[in-house]
Amino acid sequence: MARAADSGAPPGRQWRQSTVLLYLRSLLALAIIWSLIALWVGNHVILPQPTSVAYELFRLIASGEMLVHAAVSLWRLALSYALAALIGIPLGLLMGLWPWASDLLDPVVEILRPISGIAWIPLALFIFGIGNELPIFIITYVALFPFLLNTMAGVRATDRTLVRAARTMGVDQRTIVRHVMIPSALPQILTGARIAGGAAWMSLVAAELIGAPSGLGFAIEWYRQLLMTPKVIAVIVVISLLGYLTDRGLRWLQQRLTPWSTGIGANP
Amino acid sequence: MSTRRWPRYFILPLGLLVLWQLWGMTLPARSRAPVPLDVLASAVDLIASGRLPMALLQSLGRVGLGFLVAGSIALVLGLLMGFFRPVERNLDPIIESFRPVAPIALLPLAILWLGTGTPAAVFIVAYAAFFPMIVNTIAGVKGVERRLVQAAQTLGVPQLTILRTVVLPAALPSIFIGVRLAMGLAWMSIIAAELAVGSKGGGGGSGGVGEMMFVFYAYYIELDSIVVCMIAVGLVALAIDHGLRWLQRWLMPWAEQHR
Numbered sequence: 001m002a003r004a005a006d007s008g009a010p011p012g013r014q015w016r017q018s019t020v021l022l023y024l025r026s027l028l029a030l031a032i033i034w035s036l037i038a039l040w041v042g043n044h045v046i047l048p049q050p051t052s053v054a055y056e057l058f059r060l061i062a063s064g065e066m067l068v069h070a071a072v073s074l075w076r077l078a079l080s081y082a083l084a085a086l087i088g089i090p091l092g093l094l095m096g097l098w099p100w101a102s103d104l105l106d107p108v109v110e111i112l113r114p115i116s117g118i119a120w121i122p123l124a125l126f127i128f129g130i131g132n133e134l135p136i137f138i139i140t141y142v143a144l145f146p147f148l149l150n151t152m153a154g155v156r157a158t159d160r161t162l163v164r165a166a167r168t169m170g171v172d173q174r175t176i177v178r179h180v181m182i183p184s185a186l187p188q189i190l191t192g193a194r195i196a197g198g199a200a201w202m203s204l205v206a207a208e209l210i211g212a213p214s215g216l217g218f219a220i221e222w223y224r225q226l227l228m229t230p231k232v233i234a235v236i237v238v239i240s241l242l243g244y245l246t247d248r249g250l251r252w253l254q255q256r257l258t259p260w261s262t263g264i265g266a267n268p
Numbered sequence: 269m270s271t272r273r274w275p276r277y278f279i280l281p282l283g284l285l286v287l288w289q290l291w292g293m294t295l296p297a298r299s300r301a302p303v304p305l306d307v308l309a310s311a312v313d314l315i316a317s318g319r320l321p322m323a324l325l326q327s328l329g330r331v332g333l334g335f336l337v338a339g340s341i342a343l344v345l346g347l348l349m350g351f352f353r354p355v356e357r358n359l360d361p362i363i364e365s366f367r368p369v370a371p372i373a374l375l376p377l378a379i380l381w382l383g384t385g386t387p388a389a390v391f392i393v394a395y396a397a398f399f400p401m402i403v404n405t406i407a408g409v410k411g412v413e414r415r416l417v418q419a420a421q422t423l424g425v426p427q428l429t430i431l432r433t434v435v436l437p438a439a440l441p442s443i444f445i446g447v448r449l450a451m452g453l454a455w456m457s458i459i460a461a462e463l464a465v466g467s468k469g470g471g472g473g474s475g476g477v478g479e480m481m482f483v484f485y486a487y488y489i490e491l492d493s494i495v496v497c498m499i500a501v502g503l504v505a506l507a508i509d510h511g512l513r514w515l516q517r518w519l520m521p522w523a524e525q526h527r
Contacts, residue, residue: 247368
C-alpha cells in the first residue's frame, strides 16, 4: 500500500483538500496490485489486466451494447420500484392508521418477509418462465417490504400532540392524514425508499443472472460462458456504478425533500 | 396485542391457505401447481428422508465459514481503520469502491476462479458479509467515548492494548449490528449463489438448499418441494435473526436493543 500522506497541514483541512487525490492514489495502488497479480497468474481468462478491462468497457460503451443492457435493467428496475411503492406505501398507511388493518395484514407480512426474494426465483421461473416478468416480480417483492414497513412505522411515530391539535381545531380525518401524518412520516418513507433501492439492485442482478434473456445480470453470465472475462468485469463495474448512482440519487432526494431528517429506518 | 384481538391474526393467513387449497382442488389432477396439503406431505417426506436437513446444514455450514472468514478480516481491519486515521484514509477509498458491487454479480467470477463447489459459495458469502461488518465496526470504534481512550493513554497503556481492552468492548454493540446485518445478507446470498451455481454450473451438483430448489425446478418439477424449501429458507432466516438477537441480549445486557 502507498505510504501515508503526512505533511504539516492541519488534519481537517488536509482531509478535505486531498480526498479526491487520496481516492485516486488508493485506486491506483489497487490497480497496480491487480496488474501484478494478473501478470503472475498469466491467464487472460482467469484474471485479465485492468487495462484490458478498461478497453473492453470502453468498447462496450462505444458500441452501444452496454447502453442496451443497462436500459433494459433500469427499465425493469424503475417499473418494479414504482409498483412496489404504489402497493407498499398505501398498504403501509392503511396498516399504520388502522389497527384492524395491521392485525389482519401483519401476520401475512411477517410470514412472507423472511423468505428472501431470491428464494422465490425457482417458483417464479416456473410461473413466469424466463423473461421480463420474473425479474419484475422478484424486484417488486423485495422492494415492497421496506416501503410498507417504513411507511407503517413512520405513520405510527407521528406526534400524537399534532394530531390532537388538528382534531381540536376541527380538521377532518382525511385532512389530518394528508397534512399531518404523511408529512410526518415522509422521512421514514424515504429511508424505506433507499433501503428498497439497495435491495432492488441486488435482486435485479440475481434475477437477471438466472432468469432473464437480457439485461446487465444476463450480460455477465453470457460473457462468462464465452470466457470473455474482461467483459464480465466491465459489466460488473457498470452494475456497481449504477447501483452507487441510484443510492446517491435517492440520498439526494431524501436530503432535498426532508432536509431535517437524519435517516434511520427499519431494515427488513 | 390483547387476547380479544387474537382471532383476527389468523383470519388472513388461514383464509389464504384455505383459498389456495380450494383453488388447487379445482385444478386437473395432472397439474403440478403446489397445494397446501401436498406441500405438507412433501415437507414430511423431505424432512423424514433427511434430505432437507442435510441441505440446510450444508448451506448453513457455508454461511458459517464465509462469515467467519469475512468477519475476522473485517473485525481486524475495522478496528485498525476506526482507530488509526492513516489506515482509514488509505483503505477507505478501496472499500467504498467495492461496496456497491452486488455479491451476486461476482458469482460468474467466483465460478471461474473457484469452480462450482463450496469454495465459490463461501467466497460469495464472505464478500456479502464483509461490508456490513466492516462498516459497523468502523462506526462502532469511532463512536467510542474519547475520554475512555484518553484516560488509558494517560496511564501509559500501549495503543494495541487500548484497542483490545477499551475500544473493542465499547464498540461491541455496534459490531453486533454488523453481525446481524451480515448474517442476514449472507443467508440471502448463499441461496442465490447455490441457485445460480445449480443453474449455470452445467450439471455439477454442489449441494445446499439453493441447489436443491433448482434441482426440484429443473429436473423433477416438484413445485411442492420448492415451496417447502422456501418456507425452510424463511424459517432459517428467522432463526438466525432471533438467535443473534438473543445472543446480543445475553452477551451485552447493557447495550440498548438497536434495530
